[in-house]
Amino acid sequence: MSKTLEVRGLRKVYQGPGRSVEALADLTFSVAASELVCMVGPSGCGKTTLLRCAAGLLEPTAGEVLLEGAPVAGPPPDMAVVFQEYGRSLFPWMTVRANVELPLRSKGLGGDRRRRLVTDALAAVGLEDVHDAYPWQLSGGMQQRVAIARAVAYEPHVLLMDEPFAAVDAQTRAELEDLVHSLWRRTGVTIVFVTHDIDEAVYLGQRVLVLSSSPSVVQEDLPVDLPGERDQLATRSDPRFTQLRGHVYAQIQQAKRGGGQPAPPSPEGAAAPGS
Amino acid sequence: MNPAAAARRVLLAAGLPLALLGLWWLASADSQSFYLPPLRDILTAFADTWLGGRLADDVLPSVVRLLAGLAVATVAGVGLGVLIGSSPRLRATLEPVLEFLRAIPPPVLVPIFILVAGIGTTMKVLVIVSGCLWPILLNTVEGVRARDEVLEDTCRAYGIRGTARLRHLVLRSASPQILTGMRQALAIGIILMVISEMFAASSGLGFTIIQFQRGFAIPEMWSGILLLGLLGVALSLAFRGFERRALAWYHGLRRAERGPS
Numbered sequence: 063m064s065k066t067l068e069v070r071g072l073r074k075v076y077q078g079p080g081r082s083v084e085a086l087a088d089l090t091f092s093v094a095a096s097e098l099v100c101m102v103g104p105s106g107c108g109k110t111t112l113l114r115c116a117a118g119l120l121e122p123t124a125g126e127v128l129l130e131g132a133p134v135a136g137p138p139p140d141m142a143v144v145f146q147e148y149g150r151s152l153f154p155w156m157t158v159r160a161n162v163e164l165p166l167r168s169k170g171l172g173g174d175r176r177r178r179l180v181t182d183a184l185a186a187v188g189l190e191d192v193h194d195a196y197p198w199q200l201s202g203g204m205q206q207r208v209a210i211a212r213a214v215a216y217e218p219h220v221l222l223m224d225e226p227f228a229a230v231d232a233q234t235r236a237e238l239e240d241l242v243h244s245l246w247r248r249t250g251v252t253i254v255f256v257t258h259d260i261d262e263a264v265y266l267g268q269r270v271l272v273l274s275s276s277p278s279v280v281q282e283d284l285p286v287d288l289p290g291e292r293d294q295l296a297t298r299s300d301p302r303f304t305q306l307r308g309h310v311y312a313q314i315q316q317a318k319r320g321g322g323q324p325a326p327p328s329p330e331g332a333a334a335p336g337s
Numbered sequence: 338m339n340p341a342a343a344a345r346r347v348l349l350a351a352g353l354p355l356a357l358l359g360l361w362w363l364a365s366a367d368s369q370s371f372y373l374p375p376l377r378d379i380l381t382a383f384a385d386t387w388l389g390g391r392l393a394d395d396v397l398p399s400v401v402r403l404l405a406g407l408a409v410a411t412v413a414g415v416g417l418g419v420l421i422g423s424s425p426r427l428r429a430t431l432e433p434v435l436e437f438l439r440a441i442p443p444p445v446l447v448p449i450f451i452l453v454a455g456i457g458t459t460m461k462v463l464v465i466v467s468g469c470l471w472p473i474l475l476n477t478v479e480g481v482r483a484r485d486e487v488l489e490d491t492c493r494a495y496g497i498r499g500t501a502r503l504r505h506l507v508l509r510s511a512s513p514q515i516l517t518g519m520r521q522a523l524a525i526g527i528i529l530m531v532i533s534e535m536f537a538a539s540s541g542l543g544f545t546i547i548q549f550q551r552g553f554a555i556p557e558m559w560s561g562i563l564l565l566g567l568l569g570v571a572l573s574l575a576f577r578g579f580e581r582r583a584l585a586w587y588h589g590l591r592r593a594e595r596g597p598s
Contacts, residue, residue: 119490136493143494150487155509155586164505165495196586198593216495 066252067093067116067220071125073277074111085111087277089125093220096250098243100263102310103273103281104318109256110146112278113224116254117143129220139169142218146225148206152197158184159193162212169216183215184208186248187241203234207241214245220252228258236294239266243292260314264306265292272310274317282313374556383560391545396564399542402458403530403572406465410522414470415515418477419507428478439475443468443525444532451537461533461541468529469522476518480511513587516580523576527569542568 072089075082085108093099103109114120116127118137127134129141137143142165145151152161159180166176184190187207197205206226213221223242227235243266246253257263263270264286272282288302297303362376387396421428446467447460454460484507492502508515534543546561548554581588 114490117494119493137496139496141494143490145487145491147487150485151491153488153505153509154590155512156505164497164501168496168498168501196589198586198590212495 064095065092065128066095066097066130067254068128069112069116069125070128072112072115072122072127073124074108074115074120075123084277086115086122087279089273089278089280091271091280091283093252093254095219096252097268098246098253098255098266099269099271100255100257100267101271101273102257102260102263102314103278104275104314105258106276107273107317108276108278109258109273110224112273113143113222113254113256117141117222119143140219142213142216142221144206144209144213144221144223144226146228148202148209148226148229149197151209152205152212154196154198157194157196158189158200158208161197161208162215165212165216179215179217180211183211186214186245187211201234203230203238206230206238210238210241210245214249214251218251220254223253223255225257226255227262235262240292240294242266247290260307260310261298264288264303264310265294265297270306270310272313272317281317284310371553372555374559378556379559379563382554382556383563386557386560387564395540395545396542396568398458398540399530399534400568402461402533402541403465403526406462406529407469407519407522407526409462410466410469410473410526411515411519413466414473414518414522415477415508418474418515419481419503419511421474422478422481422511423507428482435471435474439471443529447533447536456537461530461538464533465526465529468525472521472525473515473518476514476521477511480514481507483514484510513584516584520573520576520580523572524569527565527572531565 069089069091072086073084074086075084089112101109101112111120115122116134118127118134118141129138132138134141153164156164162180162183163176166179171179180193184193187210189204189207189211192200192204197208200208209226226242227238230238239262242253242255245251255263255266267286270282270284270286271280272284273279274281284306286306288297288300288306358376365373365375366377368375421431443464447464450460450463450467454463488506488510492498492506497505530541531543531546534541535547538544542561542565546558546565549558549561
């Protein structure tokens with residue numbers, strides 16, 4: 063499979079007055095086309111730093127990010143980002159429709175095409191009837207749907223999601239997880255999904271990358287050998303799901319204690335998928 | 338709003354002014370003082386003085402100069418404010434100078450403006466601009482600086498740059514502060530409008546009031562002061578209406594944030 067996103071030797075040191083903080087030590091991983099990769103790690107492990115570097119919003123201290131072979135020097139046009147703070151990433155002075163449409167204007171798309179993309183994207187996230195509402199008139203979950211619609215309408219090759227559901231309630235979160243999963247299966251967009259929620263990472267991902275504590279490295283690269291179709295009830299009660307979740311949990315506990323230790327033995331059965 | 342509630346609001350807003358007018362009327366009814374004529378005389382003078390040609394000859398030019406001064410101050414203040422607010426270095430360089438210039442009371446600049454621009458319309462507009470610029474400029478700087486960094490990231494991630502970013506991000510997120518600055522500027526502008534017409538003028542509301550005073554036309558002078566007050570109220574109401582429309586999103590957002598979430 064071709065590598066859509068490649069991160070090589072990524073290191074980020076924040077220089078403050080009198081002291082410097084190393085957030086990312088040395089990160090190397092790649093994401094194949096149409097893959098859905100989740101990244102988890104202990105809180106404060108530099109997940110957001112990694113995502114901002116990958117999005118071209120933050121310049122790394124060393125290392126590089128390649129999108130389809132080309133180095134990322136600024137935000138690339140084939141990448142979309144969904145931020146955690148949905149309330150602050152939508153323009154409060156624009157209607158839902160205008161919010162989704164604005165990036166398409168900057169892309170220089172014609173009116174007809176823009177209208178079709180906006181209508182389709184809003185329909186895909188189940189917001190057909192709120193085109194003319196303002197974001198602050200909607201619930202948190204609906205606002206994050208708008209942000210997802212904006213990303214989908216942008217037609218990115220890679221979609222980066224930074225703890226997108228950290229601020230919504232549990233039921234809404236489950237709905238949004240299923241929405242992202244179904245959008246991914248339908249469009250085949252490559253998704254990098256950053257979360258601090260172990261269940262969410264295992265539930266959504268084809269692969270889970272476990273980051274160590276800051277300064278972070280990739281502590282483990284774990285394939286999730288669950289059936290492709292995910293279901294809140296069936297998947298979460300699958301013994302394999304519980305096993306994987308337990309394994310990631312143990313990894314993160316170890317990361318908290320010891321930092322970037324080598325990975326412990328793989329979870330039972332990981333070597334023989336489908337067991 | 339139902340009609341009863343609307344009527345109650347109007348009554349509440351108009352009640353005190355009407356009561357004060359009534360009090361003035363009664364207290365001044367038998368006034369023999371030359372300088373404090375009965376309100377009856379003032380109101381008669383009001384109709385005779387202003388409802389003829391003076392409204393077009395003296396009041397309209399004043400208001401036009403005020404609006405022109407406000408417009409120039411808004412364009413300059415917002416333009417400079419966006420530049421200064423976007424660049425910490427520029428702000429650090431200019432801040433002491435701006436503080437100094439802002440501290441100079443605009444009326445003392447009138448003699449200088451007369452030297453530079455003569456005694457015509459340009460001078461009067463300049464006086465208004467010199468006072469109205471500062472609240473707009475300083476509020477714009479604050480508004481531009483306080484823009485949300487997540488929105489800034491959103492713009493960068495989605496390739497919203499240049500004029501699109503200026504229009505949709507910078508100006509819109511600073512608009513509540515810009516309008517606050519404009520509201521303060523309006524109040525300052527009315528004062529400066531009158532002051533600019535008290536020096537070397539041949540028309541205008543301020544000039545006319547001074548003329549009446551010098552000619553001992555005291556009820557007419559009082560009627561001019563009443564008219565100035567009414568003009569101030571009308572302009573401020575008009576501005577509030579404009580603000581309510583332009584910032585509907587802002588007030589809605591604030592209500593949504595305050596409400597149960």
